[in-house]
Amino acid sequence: MKADLAIQEAQWVPRAAPHRHGGSTHVDVMGSWTLAAGIVGLCGAVLFGPAAAKVLLLAMLAGIGADFVVGYARGRPVVGGLSHASLTGLLLGLTLPATVPWYVPAIGAMVAVVFGKALFGGLGHFVWQPALVGRVIIQIVFWPTLSLGGDNATAPVLAPGHLLIGRLEPAVQVDMPGYTGWQRLPRPDEPALRMERPVSALRAFAEGHIPPDGDLLYTPLLRDRLPPWEDTVFGTVPGPIGATCVLALIVAGLYLIYRGFLRWQLPTAMLAAAGLAAALLPIESGGGDGWDWFPVFAVEQGRAVGVAYVLYHVTAGELMLGAFLLAGDMTTTPMRARGQIVFAAGVGVLTVFMRLYGVLEGECYWSILVMNTLVGVIDRRTKRDVLGMEPA
Amino acid sequence: MSLLLNLLGPRRGFEGGLFMPEFKAATARRPIENITADRALFVPLRLAESWQTDIVVSQGERVVRGQRLATACDGRSAHVHAPTSGTIAQFGRVWTPREGYLPCAILEPDGRNESVPRSLAWMSDSFVGQLTDRGVISPSPLAPAAEVLRRASAAGVTELIVSAMETEPYLTADLRTLVEQPGRLIDMTCEIADALGVARALFAMPYRHRRVVKRVTAEAQGRYVEVAALSNRYPQCHPVMLVKTLLDREVPPGGSPLDVGAVVIPLAMVRMAAEAIIDDIPVTHATITVAGDAVEHAGTYRVPVGTPLRALCDRVGLLGPVGQCVWGGPLTGISITRDDAVITADTSAILLFSEFEAREPVPCIHCGWCIEDCPVGVDPALLAQLESESSTDALTVAHLRACIDCGLCSHVCPASLPLSATIQRSRRRLVPGASAAEGGA
Numbered sequence: 029m030k031a032d033l034a035i036q037e038a039q040w041v042p043r044a045a046p047h048r049h050g051g052s053t054h055v056d057v058m059g060s061w062t063l064a065a066g067i068v069g070l071c072g073a074v075l076f077g078p079a080a081a082k083v084l085l086l087a088m089l090a091g092i093g094a095d096f097v098v099g100y101a102r103g104r105p106v107v108g109g110l111s112h113a114s115l116t117g118l119l120l121g122l123t124l125p126a127t128v129p130w131y132v133p134a135i136g137a138m139v140a141v142v143f144g145k146a147l148f149g150g151l152g153h154f155v156w157q158p159a160l161v162g163r164v165i166i167q168i169v170f171w172p173t174l175s176l177g178g179d180n181a182t183a184p185v186l187a188p189g190h191l192l193i194g195r196l197e198p199a200v201q202v203d204m205p206g207y208t209g210w211q212r213l214p215r216p217d218e219p220a221l222r223m224e225r226p227v228s229a230l231r232a233f234a235e236g237h238i239p240p241d242g243d244l245l246y247t248p249l250l251r252d253r254l255p256p257w258e259d260t261v262f263g264t265v266p267g268p269i270g271a272t273c274v275l276a277l278i279v280a281g282l283y284l285i286y287r288g289f290l291r292w293q294l295p296t297a298m299l300a301a302a303g304l305a306a307a308l309l310p311i312e313s314g315g316g317d318g319w320d321w322f323p324v325f326a327v328e329q330g331r332a333v334g335v336a337y338v339l340y341h342v343t344a345g346e347l348m349l350g351a352f353l354l355a356g357d358m359t360t361t362p363m364r365a366r367g368q369i370v371f372a373a374g375v376g377v378l379t380v381f382m383r384l385y386g387v388l389e390g391e392c393y394w395s396i397l398v399m400n401t402l403v404g405v406i407d408r409r410t411k412r413d414v415l416g417m418e419p420a
Numbered sequence: 421m422s423l424l425l426n427l428l429g430p431r432r433g434f435e436g437g438l439f440m441p442e443f444k445a446a447t448a449r450r451p452i453e454n455i456t457a458d459r460a461l462f463v464p465l466r467l468a469e470s471w472q473t474d475i476v477v478s479q480g481e482r483v484v485r486g487q488r489l490a491t492a493c494d495g496r497s498a499h500v501h502a503p504t505s506g507t508i509a510q511f512g513r514v515w516t517p518r519e520g521y522l523p524c525a526i527l528e529p530d531g532r533n534e535s536v537p538r539s540l541a542w543m544s545d546s547f548v549g550q551l552t553d554r555g556v557i558s559p560s561p562l563a564p565a566a567e568v569l570r571r572a573s574a575a576g577v578t579e580l581i582v583s584a585m586e587t588e589p590y591l592t593a594d595l596r597t598l599v600e601q602p603g604r605l606i607d608m609t610c611e612i613a614d615a616l617g618v619a620r621a622l623f624a625m626p627y628r629h630r631r632v633v634k635r636v637t638a639e640a641q642g643r644y645v646e647v648a649a650l651s652n653r654y655p656q657c658h659p660v661m662l663v664k665t666l667l668d669r670e671v672p673p674g675g676s677p678l679d680v681g682a683v684v685i686p687l688a689m690v691r692m693a694a695e696a697i698i699d700d701i702p703v704t705h706a707t708i709t710v711a712g713d714a715v716e717h718a719g720t721y722r723v724p725v726g727t728p729l730r731a732l733c734d735r736v737g738l739l740g741p742v743g744q745c746v747w748g749g750p751l752t753g754i755s756i757t758r759d760d761a762v763i764t765a766d767t768s769a770i771l772l773f774s775e776f777e778a779r780e781p782v783p784c785i786h787c788g789w790c791i792e793d794c795p796v797g798v799d800p801a802l803l804a805q806l807e808s809e810s811s812t813d814a815l816t817v818a819h820l821r822a823c824i825d826c827g828l829c830s831h832v833c834p835a836s837l838p839l840s841a842t843i844q845r846s847r848r849r850l851v852p853g854a855s856a857a858e859g860g861a
Contacts, residue, residue: 363788
């Protein structure tokens with residue numbers, strides 16, 4: 029009887045079809061991306077200690093604050109603001125090393141939200157990934173802090189036994205030629221180890237700064253300058269907070285792919301293209317006496333050093349962070365999967381190209397921004413054929 | 421090997437589309453239930469505003485089941501018959517979801533449910549004549565069955581496709597009909613194919629229901645009906661997509677399958693034809709799915725035409741207040757705004773939901789899901805921007821016409837943009853001579 033009343037008094041609102049929605053809203057999308065970035069940030073906080081947590085937190089808070097100010101200035105709250113601003117701040121924090129002063133992540137996140145997002149018209153309107161806009165701007169502004177040379181030639185990472193709570197200073201300098209890996213190290217008294225970033229070693233090698241040892245070209249790099257490869261996968265090497273732990277990045281990426289918010293084609297194409305570029309593009313073979321093409325086929329002393337060299341290129345540096353978290357932003361990538369493959373392949377090749385021959389640091393960030401610029405062209409070239417019409 | 425092929429499903433198909441959550445568990449296993457008329461029926465005397473019918477009964481007259489209430493004036497309209505025996509209390513008007521207000525006869529049932537003796541002189545001998553006599557219609561596009569067959573003959577079709585694909589969630593009327601009377605449906609498909617003189621007759625049904633497919637295939641053994649088991653990726657049920665999947669022909673934008681030499685007939689018309697020809701019962705009932713989270717006894721029901729929504733709700737029971745009521749499927753249906761709506765012969769489902777699903781739209785975030793899922797390959801986000809334009813170019817007009825109003829773009833949009841509704845509005849405004857139903861033919 030009660031149910032009968034319910035229908036008699038009903039005032040139903042007319043609405044156009046469809047009457048039921050699919051599961052995901054933009055809140056789910058932002059939340060999942062934040063969760064994925066949070067997984068990586070958590071691993072970064074474990075690997076780099078409270079300093080990293082502070083950087084990430086500051087970046088997030090600054091992003092939210094900037095979004096709030098933008099909303100206040102425009103007189104109305106920004107749509108989807110809080111979730112997207114915190115995601116932007118978090119992503120920016122992941123691209124920074126844990127040793128930066130407190131104002132760098134704060135200013136970076138504000139720049140990202142204001143210049144990267146709000147000036148373009150807010151959510152859904154920006155052309156370049158906002159976090160990366162903030163990253164490259166502060167990279168220019170705070171050059172001495174963020175450059176890889178000079179005082180920053182080496183960087184710290186927490187030592188075994190000091191994870192999560194250790195401080196990055198004071199650090200003990202690691203003697204790279206005799207370094208057998210983070211896991212085999214006894215627990216030192218100093219809480220951190222200071223060593224060269226793997227990506228700096230790769231860049232120095234490409235510039236010909238690592239002289240060959242007799243007729244051995246790749247061995248000096250692999251033996252004397254780089255940590256063991258598994259260290260670059262577990263993340264126990266210096267670098268940006270979110271970029272070193274490849275395992276966490278893969279888990280985060282798989283989660284996003286499972287939720288359907290990242291197309292698997294994008295990271296796959298990006299990593300494959302980067303690997304291919306590293307495998308094929310020539311390097312200067314020391315002393316300027318010519319180029320060594322196809323490094324992947326190099327074999328020295330019966331060891332496939334070329335393959336190891338390519339693997340280092342894929343896991344060291346920011347490529348993995350870019351592939352799984354930064355490049356996949358929905359607004360700044362092509363609409364269709366095949367467009368995203370083109371986009372991601374471009375990012376991968378450009379990253380390795382800039383790493384080998386370029387001077388810009390943070391090559392993956394710049395490559396993503398360059399390819400973001402080309403998204404319109406890619407979208408126009410990868411339109412679908414309409415049923416019943418001649419292909420354009 | 422055949423089992424493996426069955427499991428893997430067919431490879432052919434269209435680009436885009438989406439596998440939907442089905443929500444059919446509650447209704448798929450319940451047999452079709454007859455609902456008897458115990459309260460006044462508001463029988464619409466024509467099914468569309470543009471149809472022309474003459475009333476042949478008078479107020480106070482006693483009618484029996486199957487007696488004609490209104491007779492069609494021309495070939496584009498269909499006769500209307502009394503769903504049960506009773507007295508014509510008066511004439512009035514009634515609200516239908518698709519056509520708005522229509523004239524109706526208010527029939528007070530006497531509970532005896534007497535029917536017309538079978539030897540009446542209105543039996544014509546030809547197949548199409550019998551369809552016309554018993555008021556058989558095709559629900560989509562809404563037309564008398566005879567008119568559908570006439571148009572198909574005029575277009576010179578070579579293929580007949582009977583569509584038993586119900587890829588929209590909740591709908592199970594066709595599935596239940598297939599389970600309960602597969603032989604009659606195959607018989608009637610053969611009859612229709614005979615009447616049209618087509619070269620091939622295809623019977624499209626979802627391969628997901630493998631046992632039903634087996635039974636129907638067994639019934640079709642030795643007949644010239646080919647049973648085609650298709651994936652139930654939405655909108656495979658749409659005629660344009662069926663023609664693409666089964667015949668690999670592409671219907672031009674804004675056209676209908678008739679343009680490429682095929683006719684697609686909904687199973688509901690075959691079911692009505694089977695009742696009319698084999699059981700000699702005119703179209704007086706609609707077989708509809710009543711489902712949704714507000715319904716207590718969700719199922720497939722055979723409801724007398726003219727049953728008010730309130731009476732139907734009393735019969736199936738409600739679990740609580742109804743927040744939204746939909747006529748038809750959840751993706752293409754029409755929202756019912758009045759509780760005095762009635763069940764018409766072209767109804768396929770009534771969905772009663774406890775909550776009105778309203779989401780605040782936000783700016784497009786360029787996820788590309790609408791493009792990826794669009795079955796015809798247009799860019800819905802781009803077309804939706806035409807809302808503020810006063811004119812557009814020929815290519816965009818073609819894209820607007822190519823849209824089949826499946827509603828997937830709005831369904832998947834994470835920004836909750838009303839894409840398909842905007843495209844429909846733009847088409848009505850910008851495409852010369854386009855109706856709201858275009859593309860749905």
